Amino acid sequence: MIEFEHVGKRYGGRFEALSNIDFRVRRGEMVFLTGHSGAGKSSLLRLLMRLERPSRGRVLVAGHDIDRLHVSQVPYYRRQIGVVFQDHQLLFDRSVFDNVALPLTIQGMEPHEAARRVRAALDKVGLLYREKALPIELSTGEQQRVGIARAVVNKPALLLADEPTGNLDPQLSTDIMTLFEDFNRIGTTVMVASHDLALITRLRHRILRLREGRLVADEEAA
Amino acid sequence: MREAQPRHTSMRGARGQRPRKGSQLRAWARHHRAMCRDSATRLIRHPLASLLTMLAIAIALILPAGLWLTLDSARLLDAELDESATLTAYLEQAVGDAEAGRVTEALRAHEGVAEARLITAEAGMREFQESLGLEDALARLENNPLPASVVISPRDTAPEEVEQLAGALEEVSGVDEVRLDLAWLERLRRLAELGQRLVLALGGLFGLGVLLIVGNTIRLSVESRRQEIEVVTLIGATHAFVRRPFLYSGAWYGLGGGLLAWMLLSLGGHWLASPVTALAESYGADYRMPSLDWLGSAVLLFSSTLLGWSGAWVAVNRHLADIRPR
Ligand SMILES: Nc1ncnc2c1ncn2[C@@H]1O[C@H](COP(=O)(O)OP(=O)(O)OP(=O)(O)O)[C@@H](O)[C@H]1O
Ligand SMILES: [Mg+2]
Numbered sequence: 192m193i194e195f196e197h198v199g200k201r202y203g204g205r206f207e208a209l210s211n212i213d214f215r216v217r218r219g220e221m222v223f224l225t226g227h228s229g230a231g232k233s234s235l236l237r238l239l240m241r242l243e244r245p246s247r248g249r250v251l252v253a254g255h256d257i258d259r260l261h262v263s264q265v266p267y268y269r270r271q272i273g274v275v276f277q278d279h280q281l282l283f284d285r286s287v288f289d290n291v292a293l294p295l296t297i298q299g300m301e302p303h304e305a306a307r308r309v310r311a312a313l314d315k316v317g318l319l320y321r322e323k324a325l326p327i328e329l330s331t332g333e334q335q336r337v338g339i340a341r342a343v344v345n346k347p348a349l350l351l352a353d354e355p356t357g358n359l360d361p362q363l364s365t366d367i368m369t370l371f372e373d374f375n376r377i378g379t380t381v382m383v384a385s386h387d388l389a390l391i392t393r394l395r396h397r398i399l400r401l402r403e404g405r406l407v408a409d410e411e412a413a
Numbered sequence: 414m415r416e417a418q419p420r421h422t423s424m425r426g427a428r429g430q431r432p433r434k435g436s437q438l439r440a441w442a443r444h445h446r447a448m449c450r451d452s453a454t455r456l457i458r459h460p461l462a463s464l465l466t467m468l469a470i471a472i473a474l475i476l477p478a479g480l481w482l483t484l485d486s487a488r489l490l491d492a493e494l495d496e497s498a499t500l501t502a503y504l505e506q507a508v509g510d511a512e513a514g515r516v517t518e519a520l521r522a523h524e525g526v527a528e529a530r531l532i533t534a535e536a537g538m539r540e541f542q543e544s545l546g547l548e549d550a551l552a553r554l555e556n557n558p559l560p561a562s563v564v565i566s567p568r569d570t571a572p573e574e575v576e577q578l579a580g581a582l583e584e585v586s587g588v589d590e591v592r593l594d595l596a597w598l599e600r601l602r603r604l605a606e607l608g609q610r611l612v613l614a615l616g617g618l619f620g621l622g623v624l625l626i627v628g629n630t631i632r633l634s635v636e637s638r639r640q641e642i643e644v645v646t647l648i649g650a651t652h653a654f655v656r657r658p659f660l661y662s663g664a665w666y667g668l669g670g671g672l673l674a675w676m677l678l679s680l681g682g683h684w685l686a687s688p689v690t691a692l693a694e695s696y697g698a699d700y701r702m703p704s705l706d707w708l709g710s711a712v713l714l715f716s717s718t719l720l721g722w723s724g725a726w727v728a729v730n731r732h733l734a735d736i737r738p739r
Contacts, residue, residue: 240647242647263651266646266649266650266651266652266654267649268649269647269648269649270648270649274647274648276647280643280644280647281644282640282641282644284641293644293645293648294648294649296444297645297648297649297650297654298440298649299436299437299439299440299441299443299444300440301436301439301440302443341648
């Protein structure tokens with residue numbers, strides 16, 4: 192599903208945020224990405240979302256070199272991956288329902304069908320009863336779950352998450368990781384960046400470790 | 414998610430598949446409707462700010478539109494003048510009354526002549542005396558110094574044609590000289606042309622002004638919705654999708670500005686009408702204040718809407734390039 196072939200990423204000058212990253216993720220796999228702050232986790236995910244382009248090497252998703260997508264194709268590519276952002280990127284002037292519906296609105300899905308899917312996604316993250324609320328009225332954990340609902344509402348084949356449990360308490364963090372495992376169980380390929388080592392080692396999935404932009408360990412699920 | 418996702422979901426090809434044509438078209442129309450409504454509500458939510466922008470647009474539109482109206486009525490004037498464009502053929506002094514009749518016939522027979530009317534030497538003298546009130550002074554003259562003349566209406570009133578005709582008529586025997594009173598007509602035409610160019614120049618300049626006004630307003634609203642733009646771009650919105658609400662806002666601003674300009678023009682027209690008519694009457698002219706007709710109004714509203722839309726287009730494209738999701 193994901194292939195990094197000797198990928199390097201430079202920002203501006205000579206400093207390499209990522210260097211010689213080389214790994215594969217199979218379809219339906221669940222992978223954690225970890226490393227110290229500034230190790231390059233977000234950079235790697237941004238390459239996958241094609242928010243950045245590699246300075247070196249190739250990034251392939253489903254067999255396609257995403258660097259070769261034409262600008263006009265990029266939006267259609269992004270619609271196929273669900274992304275959970277560290278700062279959840281919700282729109283605070285719209286209801287929870289409208290936030291989750293956003294990817295479907297962008298695709299121009301028929302409103303009835305969209306509403307059905309939005310409710311299903313909200314139900315899955317346990318927030319169906321808050322659909323009319325504004326994000327500002329929710330707790331941080333609830334906001335994060337709205338972000339997850341939005342990421343999965345389009346049933347993406349690939350789900351990316353950057354620090355989804357950033358500043359949540361341990362119980363909530365576990366709940367959210369369990370949610371990702373649920374999606375993985377129905378076939379979604381999942382990649383989660385997190386520095387919460389205690390939590391991710393407990394979950395027994397493959398772990399990719401980054402240090403100063405290099406892939407220093409690739410531990411298969413125990 | 415409750416509904417099970419197929420176990421082996423395939424990435425539908427990284428190139429991305431677009432939905433089928435029919436539903437795509439419906440979705441597109443739906444989004445247009447939604448954005449048209451949405452951008453209107455946004456303007457209404459800030460009535461004063463919107464009104465000020467529209468007023469600025471209206472003011473920029475009024476000057477060229479007003480000038481155009483004036484010019485339009487002036488053009489009507491010069492069409493009337495065209496009909497009165499005449500030539501005067503002065504006959505040789507030696508030509509007597511009987512021969513004058515024959516010369517007139519000859520002139521009338523020319524293909525370029527629509528009508529020819531003889532003014533005998535005496536008739537010409539009488540007219541002259543009456544118009545100048547110089548009866549006494551002229552009565553003392555023993556011989557009538559005026560020649561007989563023929564007033565000719567040309568078929569074609571275009572200046573070059575008339576000039577050519579004048580040359581041809583001078584060849585007719587018995588004709589001394591053909592005069593055309595075209596100089597002042599020509600001057601008026603030049604004036605009209607100048608007016609037209611002024612309207613074009615002012616129209617261009619103030620049109621640019623409208624673009625800038627709308628552009629600046631849209632730039633601010635793009636800036637204020639920056640986060641929203643970033644988020645929708647992150648989750649796969651196309652440029653067209655992001656641009657759409659702003660284009661509609663621009664069009665609404667343009668339309669609003671056009672309507673205001675139309676109202677101000679009508680009001681101004683009414684306000685000026687009675688003094689202008691009175692002034693024209695004192696000169697013995699029948700001049701009505703020009704006003705926008707249906708077509709003129711439609712052109713005004715359409716072009717202002719188009720200007721607003723284009724201003725938004727330029728602004729959005731300029732500023733979307735700066736917005737890159739973090
Ligand atoms: N847009 C950018 N321009 C310049 N340098 C950048 C940019 N984005 C990231 N970097 C640099 O690249 C390196 C890797 O950053 P990245 O955000 O990928 O780290 P991270 O592993 O996600 O860290 P954290 O755990 O703190 O989020 C950092 O040194 C950062 O300063
Ligand atoms: Mg990061």
